[in-house]
Amino acid sequence: MVQLFKEFLDEFLEGSNRPVPRQKTPYHYQIRDTSHKAFYLRDTSLVAANLQVDNAIQEEKVSVVPNRMLERKKCPLILGIKGGTQGLSCGTAEQPRLQLEDVHLLNLFHTDKEAKRFTFFKTYDGSTHRFEAAAYPGWFLCTSPQDNEPISLTAQPGQATITDFYFQRK
Amino acid sequence: MVHDVLRNQSLVSVLVGEPLAIECFLDKTLALQHMNYNLNWYKNGRKMSVTQVKHSRIHQHENMLWFIPATLEDSGSYACVVGNLTSCSKIHFSVLVFKNTAGLCFNVEFFYAQEIPASSNEKIVCPHLESFRDEKNTLPIHWYKECNLIENERFLTRNDDLIITGVNVNDSGHYLCKRTYRHMGKEYNISRNIYVTVLGKSWFYSLKKTEILYPRNNTIEAKLGSNVIVDCNVSSVKDNSIGISWRVNNTLVNFLFMGRVQEGIEDSFLDEYLFSTVRLNITEVKHEDYGRQFVCLAGEVAAYIALRQPVRNFQGYLIGGLLASVSVIAVVLLIYKFFKIDVVLWYRxxxxxxxxxxxxxxxxxxxxxxxxxxxxxxxxxxxxxxxxxxxxxxxxxxxxxxxxxxxxxxxxxxxxxxxxxxxxxxxxxxxxxxxxxxxxxxxxxxxxxxxxxxxxxxxxxxxxxxxxxxxxxxxxxxxxxxxxxxxxxxxxxxxxxxxxxxxxxxxxxxxxxxxxxxxxxxxxxxxxxxxxxxx
Incomplete structure (x- = not known):
């Protein structure tokens, strides 16, 4: 993650010295909730389930670019899937609702206003990670304890939903 | 009109002799589309839908297709058809019934992969048991590692989970969770094969201590009068506020050098670890700085950096010296050649x-x-x-x-x-x-x-x-x-x-x-x- 920020932000700041910025690609992470449920796309929604290896190919990796406008210390990440061609949006309604939007993460990296609803502050407790919606403080990315339920957002982390994730760069 | 819905997760596998339940998930939009729908399961090509009679080995119960138990010949394609009077959708599934690998309590090709970090407490999960849980089925799960029943106090069973304390790399391997399922007066085994990988990076141990990544008791070159900036990079555990400072002879640099040497504000970045940086800024290097140890102190860990004057470029000096000598000699020779007489006369x-x-x-x-x-x-x-x-x-x-x-x-x-x-x-x-x-x-x-x-x-x-x-x-x-x-x-x-x-x-x-x-x-x-x- 340090590397991700360095690659995207430090180079971005030094951009004036580099006439041709290197083509960047999002970093891809395997995300699993603490019940080892993986993310996969069922029809048009992102759900979590334990996948047997013969179905593992369907696992969606989370694509990540940093949000350059938000405080770096809070580890603000723009999240997406499908290699960074779909963004994990919290929507713009009063109540957040997780949805997929067809948008390139790399474009979001440059469009400051748009990026916020796709941005999550990542925290780490030494074992697992949490993702708090940047546009909706107190709302966290979560899965249901049941298999094959959609990924969603919760304002009550740790209750009935799973908000802790393993997050491994793959 | 029939929509064929091709799902990615369409492959379902089960050990022979064990019960299997397949749910025909309905997307919300699909469900709305088929208000007051009918749902029926079909085996590949058969016109008759699967029976809803509970005594039957293969039957439909609510939206699910049940095999109690599955036999080898059940392998094949199945479809659930959702529809109403005007339209319907057909969702395909593929069922594979397998046997255990000879000599093992599991099949090496069918497993769930679960990764855990080496940590104090992690859990692994026995998946896909929800369908088999009812008031008659509350028996505990037994866990096996490499086919041996786990009877170690480091391992704790809780609901569908196995909690492992003090996870280390040796905990990697094949795990099997097993329980019985009673149905219509008969008992069946349900087992899941899980391959556990303990991530090699031993976070558990490395997280215990604070580490100064830089400096590393090293010496750097600095010109006299130059501005030197050194970052003390520290990795530590989150919430373990340690306080990082730059010192000389155990005194904070800010108190020692009248502002010539200053300590920066701590900047930290939280990831797998908490990465903190405190900058040392020597605005103007003086002679007395050479050899002095500037110590970065992070909790109980310390590391210093020392300055040394840039090493002269010996090769350059050698060549320069040679050139200078040669030119001096040449000049002297020339002077001697042209002014020999004048020199001698003057000398006399x-x-x-x-x-x-x-x-x-x-x-x-x-x-x-x-x-x-x-x-x-x-x-x-x-x-x-x-x-x-x-x-x-x-x-x-x-x-x-x-x-x-x-x-x-x-x-x-x-x-x-x-x-x-x-x-x-x-x-x-x-x-x-x-x-x-x-x-x-x-x-x-x-x-x-x-x-x-x-x-x-x-x-x-x-x-x-x-x-x-x-x-x-x-x-x-x-x-x-x-x-x-x-x-x-x-x-x-x-x-x-x-x-x-x-x-x-x-x-x-x-x-x-x-x-x-x-x-x-x-x-x-x-x-x-x-x-x-x-x-």
Whole structure:
């Protein structure tokens, strides 16, 4: 993650010295909730389930670019899937609702206003990670304890939903 | 109208003899689309839908397709068809019933992969048991590792989870969770094969301690007067506020250097670890900073950085030194080549040997009239003018400086003893002037010069002398050894200049001029006599 920020932000700041910025690609992470449920796309929604290896190919990796406008210390990440061609949006309604939007993460990296609803502050407790919606403080990315339920957002982390994730760069 | 819905997760596998339940998930949009829908399961190609009779081994219950238990011949394609009067959707599934690998309690090809970090507490999960949980099925799960029942206090069963405390890499491997399922008075096994990978990066242990990533008790180069910035990079555990500071001799740098050396504000970044950075800023390096240990203290961990002066580029200096030496030598050689005479003349000012005359001038007594003018002019006018008047030498010129009536031999003998050089003026044979007719004087003089006193002889030719064969042997020897200076001048003003090449050469061969020489002019007879003789 340090590397991700360095690659995207430090180079971005030094951009004036580099006439041709290197083509960047999002970093891809395997995300699993603490019940080892993986993310996969069922029809048009992102759900979590334990996948047997013969179905593992369907696992969606989370694509990540940093949000350059938000405080770096809070580890603000723009999240997406499908290699960074779909963004994990919290929507713009009063109540957040997780949805997929067809948008390139790399474009979001440059469009400051748009990026916020796709941005999550990542925290780490030494074992697992949490993702708090940047546009909706107190709302966290979560899965249901049941298999094959959609990924969603919760304002009550740790209750009935799973908000802790393993997050491994793959 | 039938929509074929192709799902990615369409492959379902189960161990032979175990129950299997497949749910026909309905997307919300699909569900709305099929309000008041019918849902039916079909086996590949069969027109009759799967029965909903619970006693049947394969049956539909609510939206799910059940195999209690599955047999090998159940492998194949199934579809759930959702529809109402106007439209329907067909969702395909593929069922695979497998056997265990020979000699093992599981099949190595069918497993769930679960990764856990090496940590204090992690859990692994026995998946897909929700469908088999009801009031009759509350029996606990048994866990096996590599087919052995786990009976270790590090492992704890809770609901569908196995909690492992103090996870380490040795906990990686094949796990099997197993429980029984009662259905219609019969018991069936349900098992799941899980391959657990404990992530090699031993976070659990490394997280225990704070680590200074930089500096590492190292030394860096810094120029005197330069601005040096060093970041102390520390990795530590979240919420473990340790406080990072830069110190010298255990005192904060901010208190020591009147602001010349300052500590920056802590900047931290949280990821797998908490990465903190505190900057040391030495605005201007001073001599006393070299060798001093600037210590970054992070909790109980410390690491220092020291400064050293940049190492001189030895190769550069070597080449530069060589070049400089070579050019100095070249310049010296050039100066010596072009200004050798001037240098020697200047140098001679500072020597003294106690002799009276700087040179004894020996010249032929000319009998023929046509030679006299040139020779006498040179010897009696030019030589004294240049060497005596201009250069301050003291010459002994026979016929000018000897007193009449004195014995020639004793005069010559004495005068030569008192002289530092012997100047022999030669005229060419061809000019038919007989050379050094006064043989005895000449021989005596040359003998004294060469043998007795070791006086240096200066040969001056007044014209080019092609043939020395008629000269005496001693003259030939001198000519051969020291060469001769040829006077090409006339009797114009220019020829009287001591700075012409010829006179410089003469002066060069002449002894050093003595500062005391002015006293010598007071010695008997010389100057006045000369003047009277000339007139």
């Amino acid at each position: 000012k500072f020597f003294s040997d106690g002799k009276i005359y700087d040179a004894y001038v020996l010249y032929p007594k000319i009998s023929k009239i046509d030679c006299i003018y040139t020779l006498d002019c040179f010897v009696l006018q030019v030589l004294p003018e240049v060497l005596e008047r201009q250069c301050g030498y003291n010459l002994f010129i026979r016929g000018r400086d000897d007193l009449p009536g004195k014995a020639v031999v004793s005069v010559v003998d004495e005068a030569i003893k008192q002289s530092r050089r012997l100047i022999i003026v030669l005229v060419p044979e061809s000019s038919s002037c007989s050379l050094l007719e006064d043989i005895s004087t000449q021989q005596l003089a040359v003998y004294n010069a060469l043998i007795r006193d070791g006086i240096k002889v200066i040969l001056i030719e007044l014209d080019k002398i092609k043939d020395y064969t008629n000269m005496t042997e001693s003259i030939r020897y001198i000519k051969q050894k020291h060469g001769a200076l040829r006077w090409k001048g006339d009797f114009t003003r220019k020829s009287y200049s001591a700075n012409t090449r010829f006179w410089k050469n003469v002066r060069y061969q002449m002894p050093p001029r003595h500062p005391t020489s002015s006293e010598l002019h007071l010695l008997p007879t010389t100057l006045n006599t000369v003047q009277t003789t000339e007139t």
